[in-house]
Amino acid sequence: MGRFATGVTIVTVDLDGEVHGMTANAFASVSLDPMLVLVCVDHATRTHAHLHARKRFGINVLCETQRAISEYYARPERTHEHAEVEAGALFDRTKHGTPMLHGALAYLECRLHSAQVAGDHTIFIAEVEDVVAREGDPLLFFRGKYRKVGEDVET
Ligand SMILES: Cc1cc2nc3c(=O)[nH]c(=O)nc-3n(C[C@H](O)[C@H](O)[C@H](O)COP(=O)(O)O)c2cc1C
Numbered sequence: 001m002g003r004f005a006t007g008v009t010i011v012t013v014d015l016d017g018e019v020h021g022m023t024a025n026a027f028a029s030v031s032l033d034p035m036l037v038l039v040c041v042d043h044a045t046r047t048h049a050h051l052h053a054r055k056r057f058g059i060n061v062l063c064e065t066q067r068a069i070s071e072y073y074a075r076p077e078r079t080h081e082h083a084e085v086e087a088g089a090l091f092d093r094t095k096h097g098t099p100m101l102h103g104a105l106a107y108l109e110c111r112l113h114s115a116q117v118a119g120d121h122t123i124f125i126a127e128v129e130d131v132v133a134r135e136g137d138p139l140l141f142f143r144g145k146y147r148k149v150g151e152d153v154e155t
Pocket residue numbers: 008021022023024025026027040041042044045046047048070071073074075076077141
């Protein structure tokens with residue numbers, strides 16, 4: 001899977017006013033009508049329980065300047081209160097109360113549609129209720145390293 005280049009997202013959940021975020025790159029489009037996406041989440045993560053409990057979450061697509069945020073929300077021992085100082089992560093709330101990351105390339109407001117256990121992960125499929133998109137370049141992840149978009153391929 002390391003040979004499959006991806007973007008990087010932060011999955012965000014509201015926990016009674018607290019922000020919970022988790023770095024995820026196992027994210028994909030599923031359907032256009034209705035608009036459905038999926039994210040695969042390890043059973044061992046806290047996020048796994050939160051998604052089942054809350055049934056609503058945000059997908060924040062990181063831009064190339066947000067590497068520190070990806071690293072921060074992948075650390076198992078992190079707590080949210082240091083996210084601004086250590087990684088520069090700030091959040092607004094959507095009308096649904098879901099945390100939306102400042103400066104992300106895109107934001108998807110997701111309502112849980114279904115969940116399928118698959119090995120040690122669960123595939124969470126969600127309906128996309130709102131989308132915010134901005135200009136900019138994405139943070140990429142390829143062969144275990146963070147990358148930037150490079151040259152256009154010659155036709
Ligand atoms: C680039 C990158 C991508 C990741 N993608 C996923 C993913 O798609 N699914 C997943 O369950 N964990 C993924 N992880 C690992 C989680 O971010 C990590 O286990 C996190 O600490 C779990 O947080 P939680 O226990 O607070 O939910 C990824 C980590 C990195 C660095």
